[in-house]
Amino acid sequence: MSGTWGRKVKFTIFGESHGKAVGITIDGLEPGTELDLDCIRREMGRRAPGKSVLSTPRQEEDSFEILSGLLNGRTTGTPLCAVIRNKDQHSKDYEKTKDLMRPSHADYTGHVKYKGFNDYRGGGHFSGRLTAPLVFAGAVCRQVLEAKGITIGSHIRSIGGIEDRAFSLTGIGEETLRSLRDMQFPVLDQEQGDDMQKLILEAREARDSVGGVIEAAAVNLPAGVGEPFFDSLESTLAHLLFSVPGVKGVEFGAGFGIAGMKGSEANDGLCVEDGKVRTLTNNNGGITGGISNGMPLVFRVAMKPTPSIGIPQRTVNIEKLENQTLEITGRHDPCIVVRAVPVIEAVTAMALLDNI
Numbered sequence: 001m002s003g004t005w006g007r008k009v010k011f012t013i014f015g016e017s018h019g020k021a022v023g024i025t026i027d028g029l030e031p032g033t034e035l036d037l038d039c040i041r042r043e044m045g046r047r048a049p050g051k052s053v054l055s056t057p058r059q060e061e062d063s064f065e066i067l068s069g070l071l072n073g074r075t076t077g078t079p080l081c082a083v084i085r086n087k088d089q090h091s092k093d094y095e096k097t098k099d100l101m102r103p104s105h106a107d108y109t110g111h112v113k114y115k116g117f118n119d120y121r122g123g124g125h126f127s128g129r130l131t132a133p134l135v136f137a138g139a140v141c142r143q144v145l146e147a148k149g150i151t152i153g154s155h156i157r158s159i160g161g162i163e164d165r166a167f168s169l170t171g172i173g174e175e176t177l178r179s180l181r182d183m184q185f186p187v188l189d190q191e192q193g194d195d196m197q198k199l200i201l202e203a204r205e206a207r208d209s210v211g212g213v214i215e216a217a218a219v220n221l222p223a224g225v226g227e228p229f230f231d232s233l234e235s236t237l238a239h240l241l242f243s244v245p246g247v248k249g250v251e252f253g254a255g256f257g258i259a260g261m262k263g264s265e266a267n268d269g270l271c272v273e274d275g276k277v278r279t280l281t282n283n284n285g286g287i288t289g290g291i292s293n294g295m296p297l298v299f300r301v302a303m304k305p306t307p308s309i310g311i312p313q314r315t316v317n318i319e320k321l322e323n324q325t326l327e328i329t330g331r332h333d334p335c336i337v338v339r340a341v342p343v344i345e346a347v348t349a350m351a352l353l354d355n356i
Contacts, residue, residue, distance in 0.1 A: 003352075005068065005239070005243070007231075007354060008302045009026065009350075009353055010026070011027075011137050011350060012024065012025045012285070013130055013133050014037075015084075015086075015122070015125070016122075016124040016127070017123050017125075017129040017130070018086065018121035018122045019083065019086060019178045021084060021085045022084055022133070023081065024133035025079050025082070026080040026081075026140060029075045030075065030077070030144075031076055031077030033074060033143075033144060034114050035070065035075065035143060039139060039142075040139040041063075041064075041347070043135055043342055044064065044136060046082075046341070046342040047132060048061060048062040048132075049333075051078070053128075053204075054201070054334070054335065063084070064083065065085070066081070067082065068080065069081060069262055073193070080140070080151065081154070084133060087271060092320075092353035095134065098120050098321070099150075099317050100179050100223050100316075100318075101155050101171045101315050101316055102307065102313075102315055102328060103272050103313050103314070103315055104307035105126070105307050106121060106126035107120065108318070109185055122330075127201075127338075128246070131244060132241050132344040133344050134244070134343055134347060137346060137350055138343075138345060138349040138350055139275070139349075140346070141346075141350050142270070144240050144347055145352060145353060148356070149220045150218060150219070150221055151177050151218065152252065152352075153177025153216070153218070153342075154214050154215060154216035154341055155188055155214070156193070156212060156214060156338065157212070157300055158212050159196035159198075159211075159337060160196075160199050160210045162192060162196045163192065164187045165188040165192075166215065167215055167217055168283065169190075169283070169296065170279075171247060171296075171320050172217050172296045172298070179303045185197060185338060186341055188334060189197055190303055194239050195337035200334050203335065206311075207309060208311060209305040209309050209335060210217050210226060210305050211303050211305040211335070212239050213300050213302050213337075214300065214301050214303065214337060215299075215300045216300070217296050217298045218296070219297075219298040221267050221286065221292050221294070222294060223291070223294035226291040226356050227291055227293040228289055232289075232290025233291060233355060234287055235290065236351045237299065237348065239351075240347040241299075241301055244340065244343055244344065245336075247301050247303055248302050249326075250300070252287060252299045253282060253285025253286070253287075253301050254266070254283040254285070255299075256312070266283050266290035267285070268280065268283055268284055269281065272306065272312075276294065276318070277294065278294060278295060278296050282295045306332055306334060306336050307337070308322050308328050310327060311327075313327075
């Protein structure tokens, strides 16, 4: 198993959902980079469970301990390693059903790949719990990027069939992106947000779950970031975005909608404004030829409904090779989209820093 990603900056995640801790090592940070630990704590708090009725009741503070790579508030240039202790595991919830493969989880594929030795408790290394160290890494990377003037933000674009307003592809303000970070349920239209929350609570009551879409953006990204073909900026971002548990689709700019346009509609015309080259529209989402063009980077990710639901489901007993019915117990999010927002921002920061 490889838990390492990156070329110029390398990130290695480790741990399991019900183990002693999860964590990450970041290798390649410039020495002398000042880190605001309070900013990192705020980002960790955005993802932490147990904060509202919309999430799992599992109580984890997501407090971190930096083991190496930081001295007197600045990076030393050696690998920065942080651990996040697991404190509220209910491993017994998984003992009775350890041989029953949960639908849409990695239970079966993990069992096959690791010959039955994988940690099945709470999904083990496949769990969304592993996104906590990703948020830590993203918070570190975000500080480096913000020192360069680059701002990242996102909002919940939709839950089920309820939609928020979309970002303007050409005019996203830094203040808008920053203000969304302070919202417990980040949306542009609060009325639509209220309806989304009602839908999530209805799903919880029905012992079911719902999915949704997150729309993210980065502004002030300079032109020229990325490579053509295999290391295109889209390829790098998509690689990390699809590494987030639950992500099943990614689209940039106008996305799949661009396929229904004519070339005259889809093409982003160029102009000079205040001495800088920009595009009149932004259907390509800020990337052309795999390289940033200076316009806002805009993309959306589709997240599936939480697979852990209380409704009886068909599955198999892997030990007996028999068909069985499974009713999942334990503590689970009725919608993973809300807590995934800071995770999407985090991997975006990781991808951009590695490219820059």
